[in-house]
Each structure stands twice: as C-alpha cells, then as structure tokens.
Amino acid sequence: xxxxxSGTATExxxxxxxxLDAESWLTYGFTGRVAGMGVADGNVxxxxxxxQADAWEMRQRWLSASRLDPAAIVTTGQVHGTTILxxxxxxxxxxxxPGSAVLGLADATMTRAPGPVLFSLHADCxxxxxxxxxxxxxxxxxxxxxxxxxxxxxRTVAAMGAEYGSAPGDVRAYLGPSISGAAxxxxxxxxxAWHTLQGNTTDACWPGDGDRWQFDAAxxxxxxxxxxxxxxxxxxxxxxxxxxxxDDWFSHRAQGPATGRFGAFIAIQPG
Numbered sequence: 001x002x003x004x005x006s007g008t009a010t011e012x013x014x015x016x017x018x019x020l021d022a023e024s025w026l027t028y029g030f031t032g033r034v035a036g037m038g039v040a041d042g043n044v045x046x047x048x049x050x051x052q053a054d055a056w057e058m059r060q061r062w063l064s065a066s067r068l069d070p071a072a073i074v075t076t077g078q079v080h081g082t083t084i085l086x087x088x089x090x091x092x093x094x095x096x097x098p099g100s101a102v103l104g105l106a107d108a109t110m111t112r113a114p115g116p117v118l119f120s121l122h123a124d125c126x127x128x129x130x131x132x133x134x135x136x137x138x139x140x141x142x143x144x145x146x147x148x149x150x151x152x153x154x155r156t157v158a159a160m161g162a163e164y165g166s167a168p169g170d171v172r173a174y175l176g177p178s179i180s181g182a183a184x185x186x187x188x189x190x191x192x193a194w195h196t197l198q199g200n201t202t203d204a205c206w207p208g209d210g211d212r213w214q215f216d217a218a219x220x221x222x223x224x225x226x227x228x229x230x231x232x233x234x235x236x237x238x239x240x241x242x243x244x245x246x247d248d249w250f251s252h253r254a255q256g257p258a259t260g261r262f263g264a265f266i267a268i269q270p271g
Contacts, residue, residue: 014248015238017174020131020266026138028129028266030176031062033250043250043260045121050260052098059096059263063117068267071096073119076106080146084139084159087111087118095119107147108156110139112164114270119263123250124242126178126217127264128153132166138266143221145186149193153221154228168229173236176264177249180241181205181216184253190215198223 015030034042039054044062046052056070063070074087075095083106092115095102103109109118110130118140120127126148130139141147141156153173160166181204191205191213198204204220205213218237225235242249250260 017236019172019236029066031263040260044263045261056098068117073117075119076103078107078142079105080144082150082152082155084108087116089113092116108141112137114268117265117267119265121261123252123261124179127176129174129266131172132170134170135164135166137164137166145190148220153224157228172234175218175237177238177240177242179243181214183243184215185212186215
C-alpha cells in the first residue's frame with residue numbers, strides 16, 4: 001500500500017493488484033486525489049493551465065513514496081489514439097519535469113529497460129498496467145472510449161509481442177480506477193463504434209435513458225484482452241469508480257475539465 005503524507009494526514013491509495021504484487025521485479029502504483037495535498041489535491045498533470053511547479057512536487061512525493069525516481073518518469077502527449085511507443089533506458093525523464101519534452105504523441109508506452117517509469121494521466125479514462133513476467137516487459141495504456149473502441153488494449157498486447165516476443169498467455173493486465181459502466185452515459189455513436197469492433201455479443205454496454213447508453217470501459221477492455229489471448233485469470237480489475245469515489249480520484253465528469261489528473265505508473269526494478 002502506498003502511503004502519502006498530505007501535510008495534515010496520512011493517506012493511502014486503495015488500487016492494488018494481486019497479480020502485479022506477485023511480481024517482485026517491478027514496481028507500480030497510482031497517484032490519487034487527496035484533499036489539502038499541494039495546491040490542487042495531489043494533481044500530477046502539467047496541462048490545461050495547471051500549476052506546473054506544484055504538479056512536479058506532487059510527482060516527486062507520489063513516486064518517492066513508491067521508492068521510484070521521479071526524474072525517470074516518461075510521459076506522452078495523450079491524444080485518445082492507438083499509438084504505442086517503445087521506451088529505452090535513455091528515454092528516462094522524457095516529460096518528467098515541467099518544460100521537458102514528452103516522448104511523443106501516444107496513449108501507450110512499453111519497455112523492458114530497468115529504470116524508466118512509464119507514466120500516464122487519467123480523470124475517468126481507464127488505465128491499464130501490463131506485465132509479462134517471462135520476458136520481463138511492462139506497459140501502461142490510457143484507454144478512453146475512443147481508444148477502447150479502436151482496441152488499444154489488444155494493440156498493446158500485440159505490440160509487446162512484436163517488439164519483445166511477449167506471448168499473450170504470459171501477459172498480466174490490471175485495469176485501474178475509471179468511471180464505471182453504471183455512471184458512464186454515452187451516445188449511440190460510441191456504441192455503434194463498439195459494436196463494429198466487438199459485435200453484439202458483449203456485456204460492456206446496455207440501454208440507458210432515451211437514445212443514451214451505459215458503457216463499461218473496464219469490461220470492454222477485458223473482452224478485448226481475452227480476444228488478444230490473455231487468460232481470464234491474468235486480468236484483474238480494481239472495481240473503483242472514479243466518479244462515485246471522486247473524493248479519492250479525479251473525475252472529469254464529476255468535477256469538470258479543469259480538474260486535476262491522477263497518474264498510473266509502472267517500472268522495472270534494476271538488477
């Protein structure tokens with residue numbers, strides 16, 4: 001359990017994975033929303049006019065609590081697409097500090113290099129952490145609805161195989177905190193795109209009010225991961241809804257576009 005001192009109280013993030021905790025060669029975690037932590041409740045995003053100096057301080061506090069080097073963070077410009085970038089040892093620090101250049105425009109990164117901390121930003125969109133204990137490869141994916149219906153989850157698994165030789169049956173995936181299906185109302189265009197990808201046999205969506213639908217991004221990505229070859233026992237979900245637990249997590253739908261972002265991160269331990 002990650003422990004953070006907000007300045008007034010000790011807080012912990014609840015999102016932990018039994019699958020990933022079993023892998024001593026990696027470190028992973030999530031930042032969160034903690035009232036009174038910094039000037040923006042623990043926000044770690046630099047974009048949208050946010051206080052970058054404070055966000056960098058928060059990155060340092062969150063990562064140090066996991067015994068990781070904040071200066072080794074690697075981030076991307078997230079565009080709700082399906083680009084997956086490979087991270088090498090020399091990429092550590094790309095996008096870590098304010099003003100530093102991000103690795104590129106992408107919604108997933110992967111590596112087998114010890115040191116770099118793969119880091120993605122979220123406020124309702126689903127973070128997925130991947131680990132292959134055989135090849136010792138890790139990845140992190142930002143899956144909004146656009147990425148989900150374009151199969152970024154399955155594409156990440158395929159990219160791990162193409163770049164590092166990861167077999168899907170060896171890959172573990174942890175679906176982190178995100179807006180839940182019961183809380184996530186979308187339009188018919190989202191469901192049409194999802195059905196085009198997945199077909200009509202799916203538990204990830206159901207009719208809502210009028211022409212609206214409820215969409216469960218975690219379930220949708222689970223279905224895509226199973227089709228990509230992951231074993232059901234190797235897929236785990238936090239079950240945490242960012243909207244319904246907005247005191248602990250940033251939520252775009254609940255708090256508006258100016259709200260902060262929490263981070264999902266994973267790294268391979270040296271040695």
